[in-house]
Structures are given as structure tokens and as C-alpha cells.
Amino acid sequence: MTMLEKETSTEFDSLMPRVGFSRRGFLVGSIAAGFALATQPVMAQTAIDTTPDGLVTGIEPLVGADRHPVPAYYARPEGKGPFPVVLVASEIFGVHHYIQDVCRRLAHQGYFAIAPDLFVRQGDPTKISNVQQILDGIVAKVPDAQVLGDLDAAVKFATAHGGDAKRLYMTGFCWGGRITWLYAAHNSTLRAAVAWYGKVDGAPSALAPKQPVDLAAGLTVPVLGLYGGKDQGIPLDDVEEMKGALKKGKSGSDIVVFPEAGHAFHADYRPSYRKAEAEEGWKRLLDWYARHGSGRG
Template identity: 90%
Template sequence: MTLLEDESGAEFDSLLPRVGFTRRDFLVGSIVAGFALATQPVMAQTAIDTPADGLVTGIEPLVGADRQAVPAYYARPEGKGPFPVVLVASEIFGVHHYIQDVCRRLARQGYFAIAPDLFVRQGDPTKISNVQLILDSIVAKVPDAQVLGDLDAAVKFATTHGGDAKRLYMTGFCWGGRVTWLYAAHNPKLRAAVAWYGKLEGAPSALNPKQPVDLAPNLTVPVLGLYGGKDQGIPLDDVEDMKGLLKKGSSGSEIIVFPEAGHAFHADYRPSYRQAEAEEGWKRLLDWFARHGSGRG
């Protein structure tokens, strides 16, 4: 069942990048049904598969601020709503099965969850089996301004198709965790956000002019950061720096560190998954949203 059966589809068709590239080809080709190649082999014994019965799910086109076509996966409860909206920002692997499943998990909690393909202009990470190639050929070329604009487009879509513009939230994982901090600074209309093990510090560049540590003191949106004490890519010193900067502001943001967890501890399809910490982090996410007025059922 899909949501978009109106003139928006015609508008999207006019944005397709080449003749003969159909709307269906674009949408199906950009968001895969399975897991990204670079994440193989999948840990089938722990990978979660949330059923879609009782939900409205699908892949629909957004129109980015630069008038480019951006596919997005969404999941929400059946019914008219309006439902609180959660933006979901993916890891470097794109909107593959795991991110889609996160959307369905949120939908089962009463949310309209939407995950746009934030890499669509630069390439398709789901089809690349080499992590370093994904980082070099796609991720390194994605401007933060483009990402923020596409998330704005996702908000517009969700809030005109059953989502509640006054109850807006966000979460993101790894690369998407950093994006969550950035979007919380960009859009003060967010009620709350949860960033999972997102990078906090780094050298500024033309594409990435600000890092979360640069934005922390002036945040107004309450962000919950979930980090692993044994994360080899995010030093605990960076996490402590971020905690100190957040205390200087008035957003009410917090950071929780799980001492025995490494990076990607929520990724249930990978060897890095830690069930206890993942479940505790998810509970904290739901509590954080509820504390900040999600208005769920």
C-alpha cells in the first residue's frame, strides 16, 4: 500500500535524470529489499525482521531543495493519524533492510518513520562490497547542506501524508548519528533526537564545515547520544568533550556510554551487535521521545 497517488508523482517524473529511467526503476534501484553488500555475511541468528502487517509501508519520491529526486522508505500505522514523525538517518550503507526495519519498529510504536536515501546523488552504497570504497567514492562527497535539505524534504512529505508537524523527532546511526546532531542544530522544530555512535569531532571542510562539537553549546533541541565505551572510531575523550560542551548549553541533551560496547552495537545483523546494550538503547530512545511529548497512543 502506498501513500502517493496524486500530482506529486508527476512532479517526480519530471525530475528523473535520464530518458527511459522510470519512476519504479529509480525507487526500487535506490533502496534495496535486502542487506547492503558491504555488510555480508549477515548474522542471521540475530538480525531482526519486523513484520509489516498492520502498517502502511513503501518507497516514495521526495523532491529535494535542489529539485533533485530523492527516494525514501517510510512506515507508519494504518489509519488517518496524524502520527508523530521520526526522521531516520542511515549508516554509510544506505537505506537497506536494517534501516527499513528500524522504521517498521518505530511504526509499531505509533510513529510515522521515514528514511530518505541521503546518498542518491553521489552513488548507491548498497551495491558496493568494499567499505573503504563507499567512504571514498560516496560518503566523502556528500555535502552536509544537501543532507539537511533532503531531511527537510522528508519532513514536508511526512507531514503532508499523515504525519504531525508539531511532533517531530529524529534518530540516526553511525554516519547518521553525526547527521542527527547536525539536523538538531539545523531544525529547532524537532522535539527531540537520538544519535547512535555518531562522529563528534573532525577537521572542517567545504562539504562538512561544522561538527557536532561546534554546535553543541547552542543546541536548543534535546539530543540523547548513545555511545560505546570500546568504540575504536570515536575516542572517549571526544565523548567527554561533547558532554562538557552540552553542559554549557540549555538544550537538556545527554550522553550515555555503554562501557563494554563497541561501534555499531545496535546493528543486529553485524558481529558488533550487543543485544543487551541495543535493547537498553532502544528503550532509552522510546523513553526520550515520550519524555519530550511524542503523544504516542
Template identity: 60%
Template sequence: MSKMTPRSSNPEFDSLVPNTPFTRRAFVISMLGVGFALATQPVMADTVIKTSTEGLIAGEIKVPVSDGDMVAYRAQPDKGANFPVILVISEIFGVHEHIADICRRLAKLGYLAIAPELFARHGDPRKISSIQDILDNIVAKVPDAQVMSDIDACEAWAKAHGGDTSRMAITGFCWGGRITWLYAAHNPRLKAAVAWYGRIDGVDSELTPRQPLDLAAQLKAPVLGLYGGQDQGIPLDDVEAMRAAIKKAGGKSELHVYPDAPHAFNADYRPSYRKGAAEDGWKRMQAWLKKNGV
């Protein structure tokens, strides 16, 4: 029998995941480009939020992971030290301009924000024009346990580069929203999490063996879930099921629904953007982070 490669640094999470070995492979994405993902074109230029790098250190970094260096985007204030850390997890489109801007917005608030390119081994979603192709040929190949390990590596990078990981949170959007829930059940050092319209339930597979709803009683940090009442991909029944599961577990997580908002209501570069819900969600996120010591 061949030796199995460890799936993550957290034994409790490993116990939930089949022992499928990972083979060492080259990273497809070695550099981050500028601009928006092809699949999101045409961009809604009138609503795009553009945050400058003035007063910031911002740009590409390389994060050492188990099989090489993973590219990521980092933004932080250019003065000071020991900044609280925010891990920013992208949608299926990877770390494109919107996610980079989210990092800059957080840096303007005093955080060290890191957005890892978690699809780096499997393909570059920013260069693919078909959403279905991204889902089938990249997203479907990414194991949850690999993602957990890669985000752990971002924590280690932040700690080694002036971040205060005793004040650490995670936030994610769409695909990254689901990952946010999973990471809140994975890392006991996490203080808070904010999941923007992340899938709550779904079909289990070898690479995605557990869903957020399965882990409601195992959350190690309180999660604020922000959802749209008109989201065609996340039924309100799922949101209510998660709310009930959290209550049953005695957890401190909360879910908020914007009744008239669709999926991706914070994506200011897409037609789904809803300014009112996005701005309110951003305020709620800031309050949640402060409430939980981040």
C-alpha cells in the same frame, strides 16, 4: 560570477557553509532494493530482528527535493492519522533492510518513520562490497548542507501526508548519528533527537564545515547520544568533551556510554551487535521521545 545555489532552508546553517554551487544531476538511486548491503556480508542471521508489515503501511516513497525526487522508505500504522514523525538516518550503507526494519519498529510504536536515501545523487552504497570504497567514492562527496535540505524535504512530505510534524524527532546511526547532531542544530521545529554512535568531532572540510562538537551551544532540540565505550572510531575523550560543552551551554542533551560495547552495537545484522546495550538503548530512546513530547 555565477549564481550560487542555496545550500539549505536554514540561513543560520548556511552561514556556516561555504557558497559552493550544486549542479543539477540525475539521481543514481531511483528505487530501493530488498536485503542487506553487500559490505555488511555475511549477515549474522541468528540475531537479525525482523519486523513484519502487518498493521502497517510500509514501502518506498518519492520525496520531492530541490533537484528531483529522492527515494525513501516509509512505515506507519495502517489505521489512524496525525502520527508523530521520526526521521531515520542511515549508516554509510544507505537505506538497506536494517534501516527499513528500524522504520517498521518505530511504526509499530505509532510513528510515521521516514528513512531518506541521502546518498542517492552520488552512488549506491548497498551495492559496493568495500567499506573504504563507500567512504571514498560516496560518503566523502555528500555535503552536509545538502543533507540538511533533503531532510527538511522529508519533513515537508510527512506534513503533507498525515504526519504531525509538531511532534517530530530524528534518530540516526553511525554516519547518521553525526547527521542527527547536525540536524538538531539546524531545525528549530525538531522536538528531540537520538544519535547512535555518531561521530562528535573530526576534520572540517568544504562539504563538512562544522562538527557536532562545534554546535553544542546551538542545539535546538535535546539530543540523547548513545555510545560504546569500546568504539575504536569515537574516542571517549570526544564524548566527554561534548558532555562538557553541553553542560557549559546549559543544554538539556544527555550522553550515555555502554562501557563494553563497540561501535554499531545496535546493528543486529553485524558481529558488533550487543543485545543488552541495543535493547537498553531502544528503551532509552522511547523514553526520551516521550519525555520531549514526540
């Protein structure tokens, strides 16, 4: 058992009656060992597999705002730290291999990266092969408030285990890109965030009362949005509206559009992947964090 496991097992075990099975079964069953079923077949020739050498990695339980256990994958450099923290919000496919790999990439850059399973109460998208079933059966049932509370729990966990609360960052992809905008509005202690092709507008609902465009002018956290000019799911008109809303505020946020990229251009395991744009976007992410004072180690 790792030190993190020893420090969290007692509190976690007290929560197990809520989910009805063992700690080990809960953690192993909630974070995918490989790629999500709905993303098959994986583009093996482009899928990146970052080594864990020199890192401390694992799956640990967080305690959500409603006291529900929330598993999270983390990766950080070896050593005591404190390390700057990056919250990672997944696509609709959950915390599968790709999201875990993003955490390892960030850890190799000196960050404590943590990706909580933000769908744990509604279902496990990694085990479902039909995208529409994931959207209707899981994603549509997830309240924004719940997600923001679980991300708060991830911050608490990371900063209690080697992370630096004063150097807090975030990134997210697709569904997680939208969540990144929302969390930047929710938690003003973030130094900076990077949202990859997350929706910025949409009809309000009881579970999602606000959209990023509604919150843009009031942001105090600098957020960098990375979007594809040929993304058929996010109209450029919406992106331009978001740009206009950001200009009304004083956060210093910005949006970059890659003209030839479609949706999910950073997802190296899918046909949507565009190597040049993905690498440029990643460079911009690291530069954005550095510009806003992340430091390393």
C-alpha cells in the same frame, strides 16, 4: 498504485529527466531489497525482521532542496493519523533492510518513520562490497548542506501524508548519528533526537564545515547520544569533550556511554551487535521521545 504514489507521481515524473530513467526503476534501484553488500555475511541468528502487519509501508520520491528526486522508505501505522514523525538517518550503507526494519519498529510504536536515501546523488552504497570504496567514493563527497535539505524534504513529505509537524523527532546510526546532531542544530522544531554512535569531532572541510562539538553549546533541541566505551572509531576523549560542550548550553541534551560496547552495537545483523546494550538503548530512545511529548496516534 497507493494513495501516496498517486499524490506524488506527477511532480516526480517532471523530475525524471534529471536522473534519466523511469520512476519505478529509480525507486527500486535506490532502496535495497535486502542487506547491503558490504555488511555480508549477515548474522542471521540475531538479525531482526519486523513484520509490516498493521502498517503502511513503501518507497516514495521526495523532492530535494535542489529539485533532485530523493527516494525514501517509510513506515507508519494504518489509519489516518496524524502520527508523530521520526526521521531516520542511515549508516554509510544506505537504506537497506536494517534501516527499513528500524522504521517498521518505530511505526509499531505509533510513529511515521521515514528514511531518505541521503547518498542518492553520489552513488548507491548498498551495491558496493568494499567499505573503503563506500567511504571514499560516496560518503566523502556528500555535502552536509545537501543532507540537511533532503531531511527537510522528508519532513515536508511526512507531514503532508499523515505525519504531525508539531511532533517531529529524529534518530540516526553511525554516519547518521553525526547527521542527527547536525540536524538538531539545523531544525529547532524537532522535539527531540537520538544519535547512535555518531562522530562528534573532526577536521572541518568545504563539505562538512561544522562538527557536532562545534554546535553543541548552541543546541535548543534535546539530543540523547548513545555511545560505546570500546568504540575504536570514536575516542572517549571526543565523547567527553562533547559532554562538556553540551553542559555549556541549555538544550537538556545528554550522552550515555555503554562501557563494554563497541561501535554499531545496535546493528543486529552484524558481529558488533550487543543485545543487552541495543535493547537498553532502544528503551532509552522511546523514553526520550515520550519525555519530550511525542504522544501516540
